Amino acid sequence: MYRNPAENLVFTDRIKAVEEDVRSRLRPQSAREGTYLICPTSTRGQNPFADVFEEMPDAPYVIALAHAIVRSWLVTPVVIRPHEAVVGITRPAYPLIEHFSWGIQIYEWALSPKEQEKEIPRINALQDRLTPLDRSHIDRAGAAMVGEEIYREIGENHIFHAGDYQGHTLPNYVTLLDNGLDGMLEIIDRYAAQNVKDRETADFYEANRILARGMIAYLEQYASHARTAAETEADPVQKRYYEEIAENCAYVAHKKPKTLYQAVQLAWVLSLWDWVDCLGRIDQFFFPYYEYSKANGDVITPEESVASFMFKIWECGAHNTTIGGCHPADGTDATNELSYLLLQVLRNIHSTHPRMVVRISEDTPTELTDLVLKLWSEGMCDPTVVSDTTVIPGLLKLGVTLEDARNYATLGCQEIEIPGKCNTGCEDGSFNLAKVLEIAMRGGKSTVHPEMQIGPVTKPFTECDTFDELYEGFKEQIRYFTSIHLPLCRKGQECRAANHSKLLKGLFTDGCLEKGIPHDAGGPIYGYGLVETAGLAAAADSLMAIRKLVFDEKRIGKDELMRMLETDFNGFESQRQMLLNNVPKFGNDNPEVDGLAADLLDFFWTEIGKYETGRGGVYTGACSLLEGGVNYGKAMGALPDGRHAGEPLGNTMGPRPGADVSGLTAMLNSVARLPMQKGVGGTTLNVILTTRMLETAELRRKISDALRSFLANGGCMAQITTANKEDLLDAQIHPERHGNLIVRVGGYSAPFLSLTADLQEEIISRYV
Numbered sequence: 134m135y136r137n138p139a140e141n142l143v144f145t146d147r148i149k150a151v152e153e154d155v156r157s158r159l160r161p162q163s164a165r166e167g168t169y170l171i172c173p174t175s176t177r178g179q180n181p182f183a184d185v186f187e188e189m190p191d192a193p194y195v196i197a198l199a200h201a202i203v204r205s206w207l208v209t210p211v212v213i214r215p216h217e218a219v220v221g222i223t224r225p226a227y228p229l230i231e232h233f234s235w236g237i238q239i240y241e242w243a244l245s246p247k248e249q250e251k252e253i254p255r256i257n258a259l260q261d262r263l264t265p266l267d268r269s270h271i272d273r274a275g276a277a278m279v280g281e282e283i284y285r286e287i288g289e290n291h292i293f294h295a296g297d298y299q300g301h302t303l304p305n306y307v308t309l310l311d312n313g314l315d316g317m318l319e320i321i322d323r324y325a326a327q328n329v330k331d332r333e334t335a336d337f338y339e340a341n342r343i344l345a346r347g348m349i350a351y352l353e354q355y356a357s358h359a360r361t362a363a364e365t366e367a368d369p370v371q372k373r374y375y376e377e378i379a380e381n382c383a384y385v386a387h388k389k390p391k392t393l394y395q396a397v398q399l400a401w402v403l404s405l406w407d408w409v410d411c412l413g414r415i416d417q418f419f420f421p422y423y424e425y426s427k428a429n430g431d432v433i434t435p436e437e438s439v440a441s442f443m444f445k446i447w448e449c450g451a452h453n454t455t456i457g458g459c460h461p462a463d464g465t466d467a468t469n470e471l472s473y474l475l476l477q478v479l480r481n482i483h484s485t486h487p488r489m490v491v492r493i494s495e496d497t498p499t500e501l502t503d504l505v506l507k508l509w510s511e512g513m514c515d516p517t518v519v520s521d522t523t524v525i526p527g528l529l530k531l532g533v534t535l536e537d538a539r540n541y542a543t544l545g546c547q548e549i550e551i552p553g554k555c556n557t558g559c560e561d562g563s564f565n566l567a568k569v570l571e572i573a574m575r576g577g578k579s580t581v582h583p584e585m586q587i588g589p590v591t592k593p594f595t596e597c598d599t600f601d602e603l604y605e606g607f608k609e610q611i612r613y614f615t616s617i618h619l620p621l622c623r624k625g626q627e628c629r630a631a632n633h634s635k636l637l638k639g640l641f642t643d644g645c646l647e648k649g650i651p652h653d654a655g656g657p658i659y660g661y662g663l664v665e666t667a668g669l670a671a672a673a674d675s676l677m678a679i680r681k682l683v684f685d686e687k688r689i690g691k692d693e694l695m696r697m698l699e700t701d702f703n704g705f706e707s708q709r710q711m712l713l714n715n716v717p718k719f720g721n722d723n724p725e726v727d728g729l730a731a732d733l734l735d736f737f738w739t740e741i742g743k744y745e746t747g748r749g750g751v752y753t754g755a756c757s758l759l760e761g762g763v764n765y766g767k768a769m770g771a772l773p774d775g776r777h778a779g780e781p782l783g784n785t786m787g788p789r790p791g792a793d794v795s796g797l798t799a800m801l802n803s804v805a806r807l808p809m810q811k812g813v814g815g816t817t818l819n820v821i822l823t824t825r826m827l828e829t830a831e832l833r834r835k836i837s838d839a840l841r842s843f844l845a846n847g848g849c850m851a852q853i854t855t856a857n858k859e860d861l862l863d864a865q866i867h868p869e870r871h872g873n874l875i876v877r878v879g880g881y882s883a884p885f886l887s888l889t890a891d892l893q894e895e896i897i898s899r900y901v
Contacts, residue, residue, distance in 0.1 A: 135470060135477050136473045136500045136501075136504065138506075142436070142474070142477035142478060142480070142481060144436075145436070145437055147216050147218075147433075148440045150216040151216045151217050151218075151440075151441065151444055152440075152444065152481075152482075154214055154215065154216065154217075155447065155448050158448075159447075159448060160448075161884075161887060162486075162882075162883050163887060164450075165450030165485075165486055166450055166452075167226075177245070179208060179225075180227060180228050180229060180252055180255070181204040181208050181229075182204075182205060182228075182230060182231070182263070183228070183229055183252065183255050183256060184204065185200050185204050186201065186259050187255070187259065190262075193333075193336045194265060195336050195636065195651075196336055196339060197262075198231065198237070199339075199343035199344050199347075199636060200343055201229075201231070201237075202231055202344065202347070202406075202636070202637065203344065203346075203350070205224055205227060205230060205231075206224065206347060206351050206405075206406065207347065207350060207351060207354065209222070209225060210222075211354050211355055211358040213358065213359060213375070215371060216371075217374075217444075218374065218378065218394070218433050218437060218438070218441045219398050219401050219441040219444075220355050220359070220378055220382065220398070221355065221405050221445070223409060223449050226240050226243040227243060228240055228243050228244050228252050228256065229256060231634070231636070232408060232634070233300050233301070233302070233407070233408060233410065233634055233637075233638060234300045234634065235297070235629065235634050236628075236631075236633065236634040237264060237632065239256060241253065264632060265631040266631040266632060268297060268628070270624055270628050271295060271296045271297070271625055272284070274620065274621060275287075275295075275621055278617055278620065278621075279617060282585075283585075283587055286582065287587055287614075287617070289579075290568060290579055290580055290581055290768070291565065291568060291765060291768035291769075292565055292568050292569060292618075293563060293565065293614065293618045294562055294563050295619075295621035295622045295624075295625060296562060296621055296623075296624055296625020296626070296628065297625055299560065300559060300629060300635065301410055301411055301452060301453075301545035301548060301559040302544065302555055302557065302635060302638055302642070302652070303412070303413045303542055303550060303551075303553060303555065304403060304637075304638050304641035304642055305552060305554070305642060305643060306412065306413060306415075306418050306552070307418050307552075308553060308641050308643070309400070309403055309641055310389065310390060310396055310399065310400065312389055313388050313389030313399070314345055314349045314385075314387060315349075315387045315388070316389060317345045317640065317641075318342060318346070320646060321338055321342055322342075324647055324649065325338035325649075328649035329649070334649045337650075337651060338646075340636060341639070341640045344406075344636070344637055344640055345640065348402055348403075349386045351402060352382045352386035352402060353382070353386050355378070355382040356378075356380075356382035356383035356386065359378040359379035359382065360375070360376075363375035363376045377432050380432075381394060381395060381432065382398060385399040385402075391422070391425060392425060392426045392429075392431045392432070393419065393423050393426040393431060393438045393439075394426065394431050394432050394433050394438045396422040397419065397438045397439070397442040400412075400418075400442070401445055403641065404445075404446075405449075406637055407637060407638060409449045409452075410451065410452055411452045411453040411454070411542075411543075411544035411545060412446070412451060412454045413542040413552035413553075414455050414458065414552060415455070415475065416467075416468075416469060416471040416472040417458075417467060417469075419439075420469050420470075423435050423439075423471050426438070435474075436474065439471070439474055439475060439478055440478050443479065443482065444482075446486060446487040447486045448486075451486065451488070452544065453488050453542075453543050453544045453545060453546075453547070454475075454487055454489050454490070455489075455542040455543050456468075456476070456489065456490075456491055456492070456516075457491045457492040457493065458494070458521060458539070458540075459492075459494060459496070460539070461536045461539040461540040462536060464539055465496070466497060466498065468497065468501050472501060473500070473501070473504060475489070476491075476501075476508065477504075479513075480504075480508050480511070480513070483511070483512070483513060485514075485515075485875060485882040485884065488517075488882065489515050489516040490516055490517045490518070490543040490547065491516045491517070491519070492518075492520075492521055492541075493519065493521065493840075494520075494521035494522060495841075495845060497841075502837045502841065503833070505518065505837075506827060506833040506836060509822055509824075509827055509853050509855050510824060510827035510828065510833060510855070512824055512855050512856070512874075514852070514854055514855060514882040517543070517547055517817065517850060517851065517852040517853070518844060518850065518851050519543060519549070519849065519850045520844035520845070520849055520850070521539075522844060522845050522846075523809050523810055523813070523844070523849045524538075524541055524549060524813050524849065525538045525539060525541070526538075527810035527811065527813035528541060528549075528551075528813055530810060530811070531661050531750065531751070531753060531813070532659075532750070533659060537659075538551070543815065544559060545559050545757070546757045546759060546817075547757045547815045547817045547850055547852065548560065548755060548757065548814055548815035549813055550659070551658075551659055553641060553642055554644065554658040555642075555657055555658070555660075555661075556642070556652055556653065556656075556657040557659075557660075557661055557662060557663050557814060558622070558626060558663060558748070559663060560663055560664070560665050560755060560814070561619075561626070561662040561752070562618060562619075562621070562622040562665070563664065563666070563667055563761055564615070564664055564665070564666060564737075565667040565668045565765045565782070566666065566667065566668040566669055566733065567667070567668025567671040567675070567769060567782055568580075568765065568768070568769055569607065569610050569611050569614055570607055570672045571769060571770060572587065572588050573591060573603070573606050573607040573610040574593065574603070574695070575593055576590060576591055576592060576593035576594075576596075576606070577589050577590055577610060578593075588614065589610065589613050591609050591610065594679070594691060594694075595695055599684065600676075600680040600683075603676075603679065607676075608736055611736065611740060615740050615741060615744075618664075619741060619744040622662065622664070622752075623746060623747045626653065626746060626747040627747060630651065630653040630654040632653075633651055633652075634653055635651075635653050636651065636652070638652050639651050639656055642656065642657050643657065644656050654748075655747070655749050657748070659749075659750060660746055660748030660749035660750040661746065661748075661750030661751055661752065662748070662752045662753070662814075663754070663755040663815070664741050664753075664754060664814070665755050665756060665761065665814075666734070666737065666816075667756075667758055667761055667762060667765045667782055667784075668765065668782045669719075669730055669733065669756075669786070670718075670719045670730065670782075670783055670787065670792065671774060671782050671783070671789055672733060673719045673729050674716070674718050674719055674726065674772075674773075674774035674789065674792065675772045675774045675776075676729055676733070676773075677716055677717060677718075677725070677726040678712050678716045678773045678775070679773050680729075681715075682712065682715070682716060688711065689708060689711070689712075693708070694773060697709070697771070698771045698772070698773065699771075701770065701771045701777055701778045702771055702775075702777065709775050712773060712774060713774070713775035718774070718789070718792040719788050719792065719803055720787060720789075720793030720795075720799070720800045720803045720804070721788075721792075721793055721800070721803065722795060722798070722800075722803055723803070724806075727802075727806045730803075730807065731807050731808060734754070734807050734808060734812070735808045737754070738754040738808065738811040738812055739811065741753070741754065742811065753811065753813055753814045754812030754813075754816065755812060755814030755816055756784075756785055756786045756812065756815075756817065757816070757817050758784035758785070759878060760784070760878065760892060762781050762784030762785075762895070763781045763782075763784070763891050763892060765782050766780050766781040766782040767779050769782070774789070781891075781895040781898070783819075784819070784878065785816075785817045785818050785819045785852070786804055786807060786809075786818050787800065787804055787818045787819050787820075790898035790899045791898045791899060797822075797836075797839060798839055801818075801839060801840075801842075801843040801848065802843075804818050804843070804848060805843055805846050805847035805848045807847070809848065812849065815849075816849045816850060817849070817850040817852050818849075818852065819852060819854065819899060820853050820854070821854050821855075821899055822836055822854070822855055823855060823856065823857045824856075824857060825857060827855065854876045854896070854899070856875070856876050856885065860874055861885060861893070861896065861897050864885050865893065868886050874886065876896050878896070
């Protein structure tokens with residue numbers, strides 16, 4: 134039943150009731166991305182982080198932080214909703230709260246004006262304690278490298294962003310499930326006995342004990358609340374539910390799980406405390422418990438356990454889950470019954486969450502891809518598909534062992550790492566190649582203040598006698614700005630280390646407890662970093678136009694082209710049409726321009742691979758830019774590819790929006806020529822597969838074959854938008870007709886109507 138796309142999973146009456154309840158209170162996609170709730174009345178005015186740091190003025194930072202994290206969870210209301218089996222809600226948006234992206238965050242908007250009068254002075258007085266290193270640490274380093282004036286100008290040119298990105302990583306759910314929380318305390322004590330040689334290390338281990346005990350207390354709170362609720366509940370069915378919840382929470386508060394129901398409850402608590410971030414290979418680490426419950430029975434059915442867990446992710450906004458792929462030990466296909474069941478639950482939910490990624494290899498069963506295609510045909514944008522054939526060899530080149538590489542999973546907005554063993558920094562920064570081309574064409578001068586030299590002096594475009602001179606100058610500018618960018622990314626890593634931004638993640642990440650080193654200070658086994666890459670297609674198309682029309686065919690003069698760009702093609706529309714239509718564009722299976730894009734990307738990703746992170750390991754490439762392609766585009770002038778000033782650059786590894794006019798296969802062939810094995814931070818591709826293209830089994834099989842070929846021959850990822858262009862256009866005029874219209878942005882799915890006008894137009898521009 135789970136495997137058959139023609140059959141939908143039918144929920145039990147209990148799960149149907151939970152689904153209806155979730156839908157009735159489901160928050161907008163943007164709110165779920167934040168993974169916190171709007172403060173309920175019972176938490177108004179509470180500021181548990183400020184309370185703890187005031188109460189512990191002399192405590193080491195990491196100890197106070199651990200106590201504050203625990204306090205914030207234990208003062209959060211205990212909420213058990215009718216019918217549900219898996220319990221636990223996200224924290225309210227307290228005015229101070231820790232986050233894995235940076236450390237303790239300040240949410241002034243969580244306070245009323247009257248509350249701000251009281252709390253903001255408290256927060257300001259504690260600021261130095263709350264944040265050992267802030268963003269100024271990065272900016273001071275940048276100013277020291279190039280001088281304050283040049284550093285400010287680099288920022289105004291929007292060449293890169295360094296050191297202040299999200300920082301998603303995957304904790305090791307297997308470690309928790311295999312040991313339980315009491316077992317985690319034993320592990321902490323064992324490694325502390327081996328490693329404690331100073332106060333700092335002792336404090337680190339004690340902070341981890343505080344967190345583990347806090348999670349135990351949290352589960353005990355829920356067990357107690359459920360027991361009390363059962364005593365006063367008149368309805369016998371709900372009374373039984375409360376009793377089951379109480380027993381389940383009390384059990385996993387101390388013992389490692391045996392059944393699937395126990396496993397999903399314990400895993401959900403870790404997910405909550407991890408900001409409902411990313412979960413990794415859920416069909417793999419839950420499967421032994423699924424098999425046990427199928428064979429031996431359980432308090433609730435395995436289907437109810439899986440649906441309950443997925444509903445929690447759906448409501449609370451977890452960023453990513455992964456299914457499929459291979460077994461780490463021998464590389465054989467690991468698809469199992471749970472893989473299909475998870476997809477069927479996702480199919481029933483039919484929303485922007487849970488985000489799901491399916492790993493694809495030549496051994497992936499056709500039944501799995503058939504079910505994936507069926508979800509797309511019904512208007513879903515999930516799941517994304519990712520290539521084992523590309524990713525595993527790429528990870529090996531980063532020094533990952535074969536067994537670990539086979540165990541990779543996705544996180545964040547399609548980044549890649551090894552569950553429970555990594556800190557990729559996700560993302561350490563982003564870099565706009567197209568902007569550097571603008572600067573290179575001006576000989577290293579600013580595009581904001583043209584008189585200012587902000588890069589090395591290279592020949593301006595108008596003085597270059599050959600295309601190769603321009604291209605080499607461009608590469609020199611890339612080298613230079615990379616040499617600024619990546620040390621600044623490392624400064625961002627120093628901030629996270631000082632702020633213990635991933636304190637909880639370290640408790641469940643291999644290497645941290647073993648070495649006595651925190652997560653952001655180099656504790657995990659793998660510490661490679663990633664750089665989001667913007668503007669590749671725009672840069673390659675522009676270089677192609679210059680080579681063909683200026684140097685080869687001499688149809689446009691160098692001075693003339695610069696005037697065209699400086700005036701945003703005002704008075705040069707015929708020449709602009711020549712640039713748009715008479716030059717091959719990346720994304721159309723043209724070996725010449727595709728080769729240029731591949732060479733440029735290989736150069737940049739080779740260059741970043743020369744730099745070490747502060748965590749151990751080098752940088753790899755990535756491209757999952759969210760709104761970055763739109764925002765970087767706004768900061769740019771006109772380009773030689775015919776692009777007007779301010780237009781979007783595109784937010785994945787694909788062609789510029791609307792440039793691929795030769796069909797799906799041609800576009801996939803172009804992207805497959807890129808050196809994706811050097812960019813295994815997660816290099817996704819927007820693919821439009823309208824529901825009309827997926828209407829029949831025959832059409833779906835053809836699309837499946839094309840995508841499997843792409844993933845087997847150099848492609849890394851494909852994320853899907855299934856909306857028809859006519860529906861998008863109609864949604865702008867008649868939004869009331871299209872409330873469930875889902876699209877892909879640049880790493881996540883979103884309701885089309887929730888997007889800004891700029892993003893809506895960027896998505897529409899992808900259709901040709």
